[in-house]
Amino acid sequence: MNTTTRRRGLATLASAAAMAMVLSACGADNMGGGGGGGTGGSSSAAGTDCAAYEQYGSFKGETVNLFSSIREAEADQLQDTFTDFSECTGINVVHNGSGEFEQQVVVQAEGGNAPDLAIFPQPGLLARMVKDGYVVEAPDAVEKNVDEGWSEDWKAYGTVDGKFYAAPLMASVKSFVWYSPKLFADKGYEVPTTWDELMSLTEKIAATGEKPWCAGIESGGATGxxxxxxxxxxxxxxxxxxxxxxxxxxxxxxNDPQIVAAADMAGSILKNDAYVNGGIGDSRSIATTSFNDGGLPILDGKCYMHRQASFYEAQWPEGTDVSPEGQAFAFYLPGKTADEKPLLTGGEFVGAFNDKEATQAVQAYMSSGDWANTRVKIGGVTSANKAVDPANASSDVLRLAIELLQDKDAVARFDGSDLMPSEVGAGSFWTGMTQWIDGADTKTVLDQIEASWPAS
Known part of the structure; x- marks a missing residue:
């Protein structure tokens, strides 16, 4: 699940920094202008060229609240994307992030205290909020940006019952295995290109008495x-x-036999004490190890592989050499053959709880190619927006992720739990997997999840 994140981002709870400084808007104020307010391409007092922001209008001193599950360093990076936008439009974008986003956004909406905008990591949760009457349809400017910049599949994730509500924001590749190229080279191990090769490598490492894998699934309210x-x-x-x-x-x-078999395929690694949890404990320790710490034993040579998404790059300590020959890098989690390329992806979607003009202006900016390139340049993330220049990616891993996202031969699918009804995808599936890691039987857990699926 982009992520987030957020649930797909940093797992420890922290409030995001809010932008407190609002500089004068470019040119003459166009109070209430949702788009196309004329600044004449002038510069702000700080010297920012505001021509690119004319289309969003001018709102002197207005505030738009943005809620997400993005926290800590990544929250600061998100806030930085609004610096020039705020100078030129006068809109103060105040972001708050919570590790309990999935629960809190519902509580806030039901209590009449919804934010102006929210970044949803799960289309299933977005659909729930739409059907409950809280999220409003996206304005034409947002839909136009999405039609130009994203594929029909991505647009569909933000569409409910044929109406468009939320633009994609960022994207991530989930099908990655993090490892240490330097450690692999020292041990004479090669990156596997098929599932059988991956399991052979796993067995080879385990035969030395070392643990080939490490993992962590603790993530606050999103544990699992x-x-x-x-x-x-x-x-x-x-x-x-x-x-x-x-x-x-x-x-x-x-609980179909095919899904049981898939879970057991994962369990052949995650529930095998001979394979996990390197540098941390036995297999059950995975349940209490935070996801951001899960792969760090690789740096100490206490494990060799950690399956996690492209955004895990942000979890490596400052100074870590993340490169194809360095201390940490990632390879594609292989399919059954080298030619098969199943690809799990994740992302986030920006939905609005009102149709105020300032809210729509921020929503339109966040759906634009300009915003996407700004965010990718800042670093740590990638996007499936067609306007994004891969050269803007901040690392080799993120450029690899963009290549995979753009690979027409890949069988790419969005994070399944994010597409399922939120009662399952952000509920029983999470808790069930935590019980499963803690020793529960596969079929029993999947039976319980199946029983939780809503009747309608």
């Missing part, structure tokens, strides 16, 4: 989500895109 990603990747490798699609839409039940 990293294990759901494992299951989703295995369903793609077990039955391809067709099985995956039917499972996500519940045409194939959660």
């Amino acid at each position: 989500w990293p294990a759901t990603d494992w299951i989703e990747d295995m369903v793609l490798r077990q039955g391809g895109g067709d099985l995956y699609d039917k499972w996500v839409t519940h045409e194939v039940p959660f």
Whole structure:
């Protein structure tokens, strides 16, 4: 689940920094102008060229509240994307991030205290908020940006019952295995290109008495989500895109034998004490290890591989050499053959709880190619927006992620738990996987998740 994140981002709880400084808007004020306010391409007092922001209008001293599950360093980076926008439009974008986003956004909406905008890591949760009458349709400017910059599949994730509500924001590749190229070279290990090669390498490392894998699924109120990603990747490798699609839409039940087999495929690693949890404990320690700490034993040579998304790059300590020959890098989690390329992806979607003009201006900016390139340049993330120049990616890993996202041969599917009804995808699936890691039987857990699927 982009992420977030957020649930897909940093797992420790922290409030995001809010932008407190609002400089004068460019040119004459166009109070209430949602788009196209004329600044004449003038510069702000700080010297920013405001021509690119004319289309969003001018709002002197207005505030737009943005809520997400993005926290700590990544929250600061998100805030930085609004610096010039705020100078030129006068809109103070105040972002708050919470590790309990999935629960709190519902509580706030039901209590009449919804934010202006929210970044949803799960289309399933977005759909729930739409059907409950809280999220409003996206304005034409946002839909135009999405039609130009994103594929129909990505637009569909922000569409509910044929109406468009939320633009994609960022994207991530989930099907990655983090490792140490330097450690691999020292030990004479090669990057596997098929699933059988991956398991042979796993067995080879374990035969030395070392632990080939490390993992962590603790993430505050979202504990369990990293294990759901494992299951989703295995369903793609077990039955391809067709099985995956039917499972996500519940045409194939959660406790179907094919899904049981996929879970056991993940369990052959995650529940095997000979394979995990290097540098931390036995297999059950995965449940209490935070997802951001899960791969760090690689740096000490206490484990060799950690399956986690492209955004995990932000978790390596400052000064870590993240490069193809360095201390940490990632390879594609292989399919059954070298030619098969099942790819699990994640992302986030910006939905609005009102149609105020300032809210729509921020929503339109966040859906633009300009915003996407600004965010990618700042670093640590990638995007499937067609306007993004891969050269703007801040690392080799993120450039690799963009290449995978743009690979037409890849069987790419969005994070399944994020597409499922939130009661399952952000509820019973998370808790069930935590119980599973803690020793519960696969079939028992999947039966429980299946029983939790809403009747309508």
